[in-house]
Amino acid sequence: MSSYHPWPLPERYALVEHSFAQRGDAAIGYLNLAYLGELPFEVRRVFWVTDTPPQGVRCGHAHFLTEELLIAVRGQIEIRLEWPDGSVTHAVADDPQRAVYIPPYAWRELHYSADAVQLVLASSDYDPAEYIRDKDAWRRVYGL
Numbered sequence: 001m002s003s004y005h006p007w008p009l010p011e012r013y014a015l016v017e018h019s020f021a022q023r024g025d026a027a028i029g030y031l032n033l034a035y036l037g038e039l040p041f042e043v044r045r046v047f048w049v050t051d052t053p054p055q056g057v058r059c060g061h062a063h064f065l066t067e068e069l070l071i072a073v074r075g076q077i078e079i080r081l082e083w084p085d086g087s088v089t090h091a092v093a094d095d096p097q098r099a100v101y102i103p104p105y106a107w108r109e110l111h112y113s114a115d116a117v118q119l120v121l122a123s124s125d126y127d128p129a130e131y132i133r134d135k136d137a138w139r140r141v142y143g144l
Helices: 135-141
Strands: 016-019 021-025 029-033 045-049 057-063 068-074 077-082 088-093 098-102 107-112 117-122
Touching: 068 077, 068 088, 077 098, 088 098
Parallel strands: none
Antiparallel strands: 016 098, 021 029, 045 117, 057 107, 068 098, 068 117, 077 088, 077 107
């Protein structure tokens, strides 16, 4: 597998969070709003994950092109992102008003609380060939 990434990789890797507008109050509940023009990409796919065993690790992959916004609608999701330069960033998603942006080249591993519900906004339709599921292959793609 050759080195393939159609965009310049950043000089520094950093966690990026996106906040949503919130309407409502404690008496009636809240509505979190995402306006398409405010998102970092055009949303092509939406999916959610539920009932994940809390002791398990999900993901263990990266993408060639797909960008994602990960939202913990309920519960807590511990996020470990490994960057092409070998550095690692940790984050916790536990607020439905905030999303964690995951770029294509980040290797991700997720740990869920027992009650976690994850919502993902993705920049592409589902294509199994777009996933890098082998960490050694990911390292080769990004020259590690």
